[in-house]
Amino acid sequence: xxxxxxxxxxxxIALSVFTVASAQEGYSSDIDISEFLFDDTVEDIxxxxxxxxxxxxxxxxxxxxxxxxxxxxxxxxxSDTGKVxxxxxxxxxxxxxxxxxxxxxxxxxxxxxxxxxxxxxYVLYDxxxxxxxxxxxxxxxxxxxxxNIEEIKLSFKLIFGIDxxxxxxxxxxxxxxxxGGKLISLSILQNFGASRNDENGYIFYPDGSGSLxxxxxxxxxxxxxxxxxxxxxxxVTYAQLERNRDDNxxxxxxxxxxxxxxxxxxxxxxxxGSADAKINLAMPGYQIPDLYRAYITYNYRSYSTTEFNxxxxxxxxxxxxxxxxxxxxxxLSADKNNYxxxxxxxxxxxxxxxxxxxxxxxxxxxxxxxxxxxxxKNGIFRTTLQKMxxxxxxxxxxxxxxxxxxxxxxxxxxxWSKGGWDTxxxxxxxxxxxxxxxxxxxxxxxxxxxxxxxxxxxxxxxADSNTGSFNARNNAVRNYFGDFFVNKTGEKYILNxxxxxxxxxxxxxxxxxxxxxxxxxxGELAFPDYNNKDVCTTxxxxxxYVSVMKRAKKDNIxxxxxxxxxxxxxxADFIHSLPQTDSGYTFSxxxxxxxxxxxxxxxxxxxxxxxxxYDYDRCILEWIETGSIPxxxxxxxxTGKLLETGYDKVFTSEFSVWNEKIADTYKKxxxxxxxxxxxxIVSHEKLREGVVKVVYSNGKSVYVNYNEQSxxxxxxxxxxxxxxxxxx
Numbered sequence: 001x002x003x004x005x006x007x008x009x010x011x012x013i014a015l016s017v018f019t020v021a022s023a024q025e026g027y028s029s030d031i032d033i034s035e036f037l038f039d040d041t042v043e044d045i046x047x048x049x050x051x052x053x054x055x056x057x058x059x060x061x062x063x064x065x066x067x068x069x070x071x072x073x074x075x076x077x078x079s080d081t082g083k084v085x086x087x088x089x090x091x092x093x094x095x096x097x098x099x100x101x102x103x104x105x106x107x108x109x110x111x112x113x114x115x116x117x118x119x120x121x122y123v124l125y126d127x128x129x130x131x132x133x134x135x136x137x138x139x140x141x142x143x144x145x146x147x148n149i150e151e152i153k154l155s156f157k158l159i160f161g162i163d164x165x166x167x168x169x170x171x172x173x174x175x176x177x178x179x180g181g182k183l184i185s186l187s188i189l190q191n192f193g194a195s196r197n198d199e200n201g202y203i204f205y206p207d208g209s210g211s212l213x214x215x216x217x218x219x220x221x222x223x224x225x226x227x228x229x230x231x232x233x234x235x236v237t238y239a240q241l242e243r244n245r246d247d248n249x250x251x252x253x254x255x256x257x258x259x260x261x262x263x264x265x266x267x268x269x270x271x272x273g274s275a276d277a278k279i280n281l282a283m284p285g286y287q288i289p290d291l292y293r294a295y296i297t298y299n300y301r302s303y304s305t306t307e308f309n310x311x312x313x314x315x316x317x318x319x320x321x322x323x324x325x326x327x328x329x330x331x332l333s334a335d336k337n338n339y340x341x342x343x344x345x346x347x348x349x350x351x352x353x354x355x356x357x358x359x360x361x362x363x364x365x366x367x368x369x370x371x372x373x374x375x376x377k378n379g380i381f382r383t384t385l386q387k388m389x390x391x392x393x394x395x396x397x398x399x400x401x402x403x404x405x406x407x408x409x410x411x412x413x414x415x416w417s418k419g420g421w422d423t424x425x426x427x428x429x430x431x432x433x434x435x436x437x438x439x440x441x442x443x444x445x446x447x448x449x450x451x452x453x454x455x456x457x458x459x460x461x462x463a464d465s466n467t468g469s470f471n472a473r474n475n476a477v478r479n480y481f482g483d484f485f486v487n488k489t490g491e492k493y494i495l496n497x498x499x500x501x502x503x504x505x506x507x508x509x510x511x512x513x514x515x516x517x518x519x520x521x522x523g524e525l526a527f528p529d530y531n532n533k534d535v536c537t538t539x540x541x542x543x544x545y546v547s548v549m550k551r552a553k554k555d556n557i558x559x560x561x562x563x564x565x566x567x568x569x570x571x572a573d574f575i576h577s578l579p580q581t582d583s584g585y586t587f588s589x590x591x592x593x594x595x596x597x598x599x600x601x602x603x604x605x606x607x608x609x610x611x612x613x614y615d616y617d618r619c620i621l622e623w624i625e626t627g628s629i630p631x632x633x634x635x636x637x638x639t640g641k642l643l644e645t646g647y648d649k650v651f652t653s654e655f656s657v658w659n660e661k662i663a664d665t666y667k668k669x670x671x672x673x674x675x676x677x678x679x680x681i682v683s684h685e686k687l688r689e690g691v692v693k694v695v696y697s698n699g700k701s702v703y704v705n706y707n708e709q710s711x712x713x714x715x716x717x718x719x720x721x722x723x724x725x726x727x728x
Contacts, residue, residue, distance in 0.1 A: 108158065109190065201260040203292055226587060230275070266330060340681075372653065375645045390439065393636035416456055526538050562576045
């Protein structure tokens, strides 16, 4: 049982005695403990940092040491700067009496149910709580904790260790024993990196392009627990899903988060179990006043409650998602302790693990053109196909850009298949009114001979009973309660990727073996299916996506996807519509191009489409800031013909109106930035409101000024609404 009384002097002694952090071992001999102190008085402290002599050393290297304090069931991580990280909110840091031990020193919390379906939370916080216990031992430089909840006969293993510049925890799925109870969710290290209001720093979280929550009392953070589901929230209704798409609510595209404090920080990377993970942002006032916290919750089963006729109805999915859960914490300090450092470290994690593989080849930057071919138009008695760009007209567009100096064009056909753009799921057959298979093959041959990548958009997941051909009963996704996940009119569905993706790809690769494949929705939605006869978890849906993407790579098919959930990264040759901002939540302080910083130089990507932006010149600056590829939606016919259709993505698209402007923009963009295409982004920094600096691995810096007035700093001068490249 943790000692209830100890004094601040013990903390001072413990920290000052920690001279094992010697220069010979790679540690600083001076440990700055000022951040732990608030005055010169000696007060009673119930949660002071214990002496390191009372701890057990788990593992150490030149970067950090991992300790275990058995009396409190706590871990302590000491970086090479002397920074002490822990799952405990110690009073010498908190600067006031700590909350209850179950909150302030929790190592993990478990949500589970007994064999009668009663749900309860179990919190492991010291050796005194008997409802959940831990048998611990250190073996092979790992802390092995056997967690047991005796009353429901549930047990599992939690492992801690170190790896390079960080440490990790690991929950092996094969060690989970559910003899009676069922594991619903698991949250680990809820207090790790807890930060005060007066810290100079922020929490980074991966909403959209990336976002920061800066510490402080005036940032509209509120006092709530905000949860972001990795790869999107499957708990929403279909109507909410549509609103989120319309309002650019993205969610967590990458399984990471980070904390930057005054001197030190870290990046957390979910290596295993990301498909069912939530990133939690606990704002000051949620359980603990004046502290910001971030942590991960892993969902093993879907559990939901709803109100019906004033009664609460609960639903628990019986099948457990059987994958390991593992998270790395990479420690950051000095000039790496910022979101740029986090992006660089995450990129290294991805390359080290073979997730980012091939870098962009040197040469011209691609020009991305999305050509809208056909869309349904409502008539008095029936719908007809409104032809916007036939395959022959698409060939004319490609020829014009080739003849006018664009040597690297990437063309994607939208609405090319039978029924046009709004036929869902996509019928994998060229529409005869647009030129049919022969017309498409002629276009393909021209593109192949002129080094143009031609891709065909295919949406196999979204379905509309008014337009597409599909079997809803067998293939449509169902929610927790066994009902179809469908819109209010009962027309729009989401299909189960496990049941449909393989067949769609087989048809595509057979009919169009030389065309690129643009997989709409795959990089955006990963919805589980709770069909009582055959439950498919989120991980199984993602596995179905991955299986098809692996087949495409094996078949040498150029593969692209929209939005960019992290599971597409090992396979995508191109990412379309990568968010350039966050979702704009009220608790967000600012958006940052974290995602772009991670993948630039490896996978080309587009952002906002040029002819959909409210300010074309600003759009170009945004491309430059984020390293995005210039992109446009074009039609051969006049845009006004779309007025009687359901297509509302663009208001001006006619090729003859835009072609010269696009060519001029591209030529200048390519002349200035072709040398950057295979370089990584080293840092991104906001110099002042409306002015940013981006540094690349080739040593060049790009200054972007969104303001009307010019920006000057030393020898640097950037004109208003312009950019400047500095460096050889």
